[in-house]
Amino acid sequence: MKKVMIIILLFSFFVAYRLKGYSETGHEDFIQVDFLDDGELLINMSKEEIDYGYKQIERAKFWGWRTYYFNYNKDASYIGEVLFSKSNRTATAYDVDYTIETSDVVKNSTTVTGSLSAKITGAIKKITGTLTGEVEGEKETQNTVTKTEETRVKIEIPPYGKITLRVTGEVKVTNAVSKYYILGMAFKKGTWETLEVVTQYYELYEEKYR
Numbered sequence: 368m369k370k371v372m373i374i375i376l377l378f379s380f381f382v383a384y385r386l387k388g389y390s391e392t393g394h395e396d397f398i399q400v401d402f403l404d405d406g407e408l409l410i411n412m413s414k415e416e417i418d419y420g421y422k423q424i425e426r427a428k429f430w431g432w433r434t435y436y437f438n439y440n441k442d443a444s445y446i447g448e449v450l451f452s453k454s455n456r457t458a459t460a461y462d463v464d465y466t467i468e469t470s471d472v473v474k475n476s477t478t479v480t481g482s483l484s485a486k487i488t489g490a491i492k493k494i495t496g497t498l499t500g501e502v503e504g505e506k507e508t509q510n511t512v513t514k515t516e517e518t519r520v521k522i523e524i525p526p527y528g529k530i531t532l533r534v535t536g537e538v539k540v541t542n543a544v545s546k547y548y549i550l551g552m553a554f555k556k557g558t559w560e561t562l563e564v565v566t567q568y569y570e571l572y573e574e575k576y577r
Contacts, residue, residue, distance in 0.1 A: 394476040394562055399446040400538065406441040409478070409542050409560045417558065420544040428548040436543040445562070447474070447534035450569070453522070454529040456576060467518045467532070467569070475564055481557020527576040536566040 392400050393410035400408055409417075416437070424433035453463055524530050542560035546553045 393478055393560065396447055396474050396476060397445050397538075397562060398449070398533075400540065400562065401444050402438075402540070403442045403444065406438045406443065406540060408540070409437075409480075409558055412437070417544065420558075421546075421556070424544065424546050427551040427553070429551055430549060432545055432547050434543050434545045436541065439541050439543075441540045443538050443540050445536060445538045445564075447536070447567075449531060449533045451522075451532035452529065453524050454576075455524040455526060458526050460523055460525050463522050463524060465520055465522055465532075467520060476562045477559065479557060479559045481555075522571075525573070525575075529574040529576070531572045531574070533570055533572060534567060535570045536564060536568055539563040539565060 390397070391410070392398065392408055394400075407416075420435040420437060423435040426433070450467065451465055455461060522530055522532075540560070540562055542558065544558050545556065547555040
């Protein structure tokens, strides 16, 4: 019986971890990213598109990095963290008292895949984000908190409606493939992508149930 319980607990933890880690943008704190002009996130690119990027940097270099940019400092809008969400499936509106606590914290996000590590910061001079540490995968950086504000608001939830308070704004997107050569041989390669927040504000969004 104990063994069964352990297996169930481990399975539950695994499922919870996978659910938490899933993101449609490839960046945990960015629910949606929309380019103002042409552009595409790495998670939406096909294998053929990624392979094309690698072909552009396959010419060997005696020592150092070669990089092919799919998008460089492209302007986009984003939807970030959902702070509050209430729905009303009745025919009567009701009010909700809510306290909003906001801080001057901007989360930038970087993803690194393949055999690349966060050491590429110093080698790729044009990178817009900040890659630090020795981890692969998603890496987040924050600016310094300068002030925290608390605001109390009364929000009316309309009949058959839903009100959501979320973080949104503008962001710069850079993504690329890179290879690191030593004596003409490629020792590391992979994709990387940075989302650098330019503006951040809070938006009330209303939806209607049909």
